[in-house]
Amino acid sequence: MTTVLRAPVPLVRAPYAVSTVGRDAAQTARAGFAVDEALRGVPGVQVDNRFNAALGERISIRGFGARTQFGVRGVKVIVDGVPATMPDGQTSLNHVELGTLGGAEVExxxxxxxxxNAAGGVVLLESAPPPDSTLAASVRALGGADGLSRLQATVGGQDGGVGWSLGASRLAYDGFRQWSDQRSTRVTGRADAGNAASGWGALRASGAWVDYDAHNPGALSDSLLGVDPARAFANNVRQQTGEAGKHGQLGLGWRRDVGVGAIDASAWGLRRRLSNPIPVSIVALDRRAGGARAAWTASDTWRPEVGGRVTLGGELQRQRDDRQNFGNASGVRGARTLDQLEHVTSGALFAQADATLGPRVVALAGLRHDRVRFAADDRLVSATNPDDSGARTLSATTPSLGVSVEIARAASVYANASTSFETPTTTELANRPTGAGGFNPDLHPQRARSLEAGLKGAAVVGDRVAASWQLAAYHTIVRDALVPFEVPGAAGRQFFRNAGRARHRGVEAAAQAVVGDALTLRAAYTVVDARFQQYTVRDTSYAGLRIPGVSPRRFDFSALLRAAHRGLVAVDLRAQDxxxxNDVNRAWAAGYALVDARALTDALSMRGVSIAPFVGVTNALDARYVTAVTVNAAGARYFEPGARRAFYLGTDVAFGRR
Structure with a gap:
């Protein structure tokens, strides 16, 4: 059953494009360094690992999110039931503990x-469940090239209907580039109790805390990239660019069956403080955010072979940002240039219905109304600096409808029509090319409408091979697309404007085969044709040109072999066009192919302790490549180089008792 669609629909019958990633693919024998490890081989998903924790990985789905300078935009990310995406649509993943990841689902x-807001696609990340014993503990120690070291410890268990786990980790990385080192300490935990059908229902609590510090080497021009891709941009070093911060959060969830339906409620809260020197200024942010969601689901069966569920609910989220900008004098705070208190309040009402219409047809419909209010209180007012306080309210009603028809046993065709609504984030609104405070009154939300059709299925061949596949084609029109740009004199700081109209269309294909208990093969191929249709800047039309930051074609392949009593060996291949x-399509990052490999021995057990060494290599062919681009960068500094060949070695040590 899929979780990401919030309806109990089997994956092969789901009327939307949904992919799942299991624990072996997401975590086993991996370095636990970046989220691209968990999302390898998902069609339609492009994850640019910048090897730069000050900016974070960029996740784009079907071209949504490709404009991001830092963090994740345009894609909704939820971790253990708690939104990593804020009410304004911005996502930070610093707190995600990849070393204990149990799997992922992607819509x-x-x-x-x-x-x-910001749901051009959805990523659900789920930590591994508590160990199936009264008490168990494990330690992972890992070291690798470029000063990589990682130490992780977890403890947990299940007893009396309560399962719990608690973990802590320390990551250090000197980086393959100058001025790209990072350090982070994380603590995560979760607890599950009860079940929805009895007693007080099912309860879940989850929490995370991270303290991190990372330097930002900056992007390079083509000429600098050719001289030495491992160098940092000189001005980034001079201005001490990077990000240091602390982030803590807590989430609570509750579900209880009531008669023919169920009540589902959750609440979350977080505190985030950071200092972010960029070349032209130092940004200091103190963020407090929280929210709650409640839904009631009624299910009924109207006649044999026809059933359905209706869900009604609402959400309320609140974000408070205390933002101050200072001049950057070689990493030292200069004069205050911005001082404002920002509030984002997001409210939504939604309804969703899923129905089984006879033995072959499944339908899923949704309707949601969002209202997002941005307010800024300018606290830097003088005779020469006017009061830029103000507020903006953005709203949208977004419907969707999908239908799936079974055409053979475990095979179906589907079609859907869906919509999205994406506001600018507070940072995008606050970054005004004029340098004024408040929010940019000329920046509007982008909206999209999409049509999609596809085929998916599964089959068992003989008694040794189980296979599954999916094929999807889509056509999406985006109005008022949010596009980044930089201006001379403020290099490294991105501003945003709206393009009139853009088109995203493409084809995604994926297949998986499991041969016996030993071999798992996965392959995915993605074609994305993302182009501007109406977009004019200073009398120059960019109509027909490709949207920057989106690779037109991508191929992923992985093979994982489990040898009886010897462990596993896995190989991953990614080839990208x-x-x-930039908007004018005169600068391009070259295509590349990467090969990664990893191996894990079966655990050696003795007196309740098991030891399992593992080894891995990334970029085994030592390719020189650009992992990400800074879209429309000033000074033509578009290119962010990827790491060369790097080895790592680690071991898992587990302790436990029944």
């Missing part, structure tokens, strides 16, 4: 009707 394509870096 590809506009999904605002299910998840609201060249990628435009």
């Amino acid at each position: 590809r394509g506009p999904a605002s009707a299910l998840y609201g 060249r990628m435009p870096a």
Whole structure:
């Protein structure tokens, strides 16, 4: 059953493009360094690992999110039931503990009707469940090239209907580039109790805390990239660019069956403080955010072979940012240039219905209304600096409808029409090219409408091979697309404007085969044709040009072999087409192919202790490549180089008792 669609629909019958990633693919024998490890081989998903924790990985789905300078935009991310995406649509993943990840689900394509603002796609990350014993503990120690070291410890168990786990980790990385080192300490935990059918229902609590510090080497021009891709941009070093911060959060969830339906409620809260020197200024942010969601689901069966569920609910989220900008004098705070208190309040009402219409037809419909209010209180007012306080309210109603028809046993065709609504984030609104405070009054939300059709299925061949596959084609029109740009004199700081109209269309294919208990093969192929249709800047039309930051073609392949009593060996291949870096399509990052490999021995057990060494290599062919582009960068500094060949070695040590 899928979780990301919030309806109990089997994956093969789901009328939307949904992919799942299991624990072996996401975590086993991996370094636990970046989220691209967990999302390898998902069609339609492009994860640019910048090897730069000050900016974070960029996740784009079908071209949504490709404009991001830092963090994740345009894609909704939820971790253990708690939104990593803020009410304004911005996502930070510093707190995600990849070393204990149990799996992921991805919904590809506009999904605002299910998840609201910034849902050009949805990623659900789920930590591994508590160990199936009264008490168990494990330690992972890992070391690798470029000063990589990672130490992780977890403890947990289950007893009396309560399962719990608690973990802590320390990551250090010197980086393959100058001025790219990072350090982070994380603590995570979760607890599960009860079940929805009895007693007080099912309860879940989860929490995370991270303290991190990372330097930002900056992007390079083509000429600097050719001289030495490991160098940092000189001005980034001079201005001490990077990000240091602390982030803590707590989430609570409760579900209880009531008669023919169920009540589902959750609440979360977080505190985030950071200092972010960029070349032209130092940004100091103190963020407090929280929210609650409640839904009631009624299920009924109207006649044999016809059933359905209706869900009604609402969400309320609140974000408070105390933002101050200072001049950057070689990493030292200069004069205050911005001082404002920002509030984002997001409210939504939603309805969702899923129905089984006879033995072959499944339908899923959603309708949601979002209202997002941004307010800024300018606290830097003088005779020469006017009061830029103000507020903006952005709203949208987003419907969706999908239908799946079974055409053979475990095979179906589907079609859907969906929509999305994406506001600018507070940072995008606050970064005004004029340098004024308040919010940019000329920046509007982008909206999308999408049509999609596909085929998916599963089969068992003989008694040795189980296979599954999916094929999807889509056509999406985006109005008022949010596009980044930089201006001379403020290099490294991105501003945003709206393009009139853009088109995203593409084809995604994926297949998986499991041969016996030993071999798992996965392959995925993605074609994305993302282009501007109406976009004019200073009398120059960019109509027909490709949207920068989106690779037109990508191929992923992985093979995982489990040898009886010897462990596993896995190989991952990714080949990506060249990628435009600016609106005029005159700068391109070259295409590349990467091969990664990893191996894990079966655990050696003795007196309740098991030891399992593992080893891995990334970029085994030592390719020189650009992992990400800074879209429309000033000074033509578009290119962010990827790491060369790097080895790592680690061991898992487990302790436990029944």
